[in-house]
Amino acid sequence: MRLAATFAAAAAITSAHVTSIQLPRNLSFYDVEPAGSGVLLSGETVIGATCGFVRVGLAPLRITGRGLGSCVRSSAHRVTPVLVRRPGSFAVRVRIARVEAAGRVVEGPVVMRFQESVDTHLALAYGPRTLWLYEAGAAAGPEVLQVSAVTGRVEQTARVPRLVRPLLAADDDGLWLAIPPNGTAPGTGASPLYHVAPNARTAVLVRRGGRAVLWLVAAGRSVWADVISKTLHGEIWRLDGAAGTAHALASFPELGTWTAVPHGSTLWTLADEPVDQRFQACDAEHVIRVDGATGRRSLVASVPIRSRQCGTGTAATFADGALEFVLGSRLYRVSA
Numbered sequence: 542m543r544l545a546a547t548f549a550a551a552a553a554i555t556s557a558h559v560t561s562i563q564l565p566r567n568l569s570f571y572d573v574e575p576a577g578s579g580v581l582l583s584g585e586t587v588i589g590a591t592c593g594f595v596r597v598g599l600a601p602l603r604i605t606g607r608g609l610g611s612c613v614r615s616s617a618h619r620v621t622p623v624l625v626r627r628p629g630s631f632a633v634r635v636r637i638a639r640v641e642a643a644g645r646v647v648e649g650p651v652v653m654r655f656q657e658s659v660d661t662h663l664a665l666a667y668g669p670r671t672l673w674l675y676e677a678g679a680a681a682g683p684e685v686l687q688v689s690a691v692t693g694r695v696e697q698t699a700r701v702p703r704l705v706r707p708l709l710a711a712d713d714d715g716l717w718l719a720i721p722p723n724g725t726a727p728g729t730g731a732s733p734l735y736h737v738a739p740n741a742r743t744a745v746l747v748r749r750g751g752r753a754v755l756w757l758v759a760a761g762r763s764v765w766a767d768v769i770s771k772t773l774h775g776e777i778w779r780l781d782g783a784a785g786t787a788h789a790l791a792s793f794p795e796l797g798t799w800t801a802v803p804h805g806s807t808l809w810t811l812a813d814e815p816v817d818q819r820f821q822a823c824d825a826e827h828v829i830r831v832d833g834a835t836g837r838r839s840l841v842a843s844v845p846i847r848s849r850q851c852g853t854g855t856a857a858t859f860a861d862g863a864l865e866f867v868l869g870s871r872l873y874r875v876s877a
Contacts, residue, residue, distance in 0.1 A: 557842040557877045562602040563870065568593045570867045574617040575860040579605060581617040599861045602874055613638045613646050620672050620693045622665060623648060631657040639693040652695050654680040660705045668711025677703045685716060685737050699737045701744040702727050712759035714783040715739050719754040719766055738783055747785035760803035765833060777836055790836030799852065804859040806833040811854040811866060823851040826868055828875045841877045844868060
């Protein structure tokens with residue numbers, strides 16, 4: 542059964558207002574975040590991998606600025622990690638760059654070193670007043686850095702098990718780490734979820750469950766995870782407070798999404814509609830609203846995918862009362 546038909550039979554369907562705008566085709570966007578009265582899209586050029594950004598106003602949708610060059614200036618955040626690679630080697634040094642009021646970029650001292658490999662990848666998450674960084678291959682051992690999102694200074698270092706390609710999410714209670722299908726963690730058995738409290742020196746194992754986590758998001762004092770046990774079987778869990786008190790919300794075997802955006806106690810997700818049920822081609826991107834307290838879901842809108850490429854709607858945010866997401870070379874705005 543196609544996803545739209547599943548919602549028609551088992552869940553509420555709402556009406557929505559959908560608008561879109563064409564984006565520069567020379568950029569591939571990997572992030573979209575609220576910025577002032579609009580959104581900031583960050584990405585890199587299709588050829589040459591040069592950082593670029595586009596600013597978009599929301600009422601109505603319109604491009605208000607664009608640029609190429611500095612990756613720091615392409616970020617919506619004042620504090621950003623910068624990776625400095627040594628020519629002819631795999632050595633990487635991490636510095637924290639800060640954009641000052643006058644627009645001048647200041648880079649701080651080296652805060653982390655690692656050797657780049659298939660299992661190393663600097664992961665980051667922004668929380669309230671804090672930038673969190675994790676690297677499994679750090680020279681000092683697997684660690685999390687707690688960095689002030691205002692000054693760029695490292696405030697604390699925490700020891701964490703070696704997690705390959707983890708998902709990160711941050712809220713008022715600190716940092717949460719989970720393992721995606723392409724990641725690994727020490728030991729065997731169910732997939733782990735770790736928590737690092739502000740100013741803590743070690744990570745705490747909160748729970749184990751399922752085979753992996755498709756997405757992990759946090760807001761306020763809650764974190765939500767889409768836990769899969771089989772290839773197409775997913776359950777959305779909510780964990781509350783620093784202790785991570787777990788609540789199973791609902792099982793969504795038909796959802797199969799890699800993206801979720803929290804807004805208050807509501808989650809917004811994007812799910813592909815496969816043509817052949819095997820995700821070799823997709824003809825629509827569904828915008829789905831999930832009640833973060835009960836798990837009740839509703840289909841808000843369906844956007845045609847002209848390229849028929851699956852898994853394209855992964856850069857998304859919620860701003861000014863609507864969901865904004867990138868699909869192909871267009872930015873869509875969906876308000877319900």
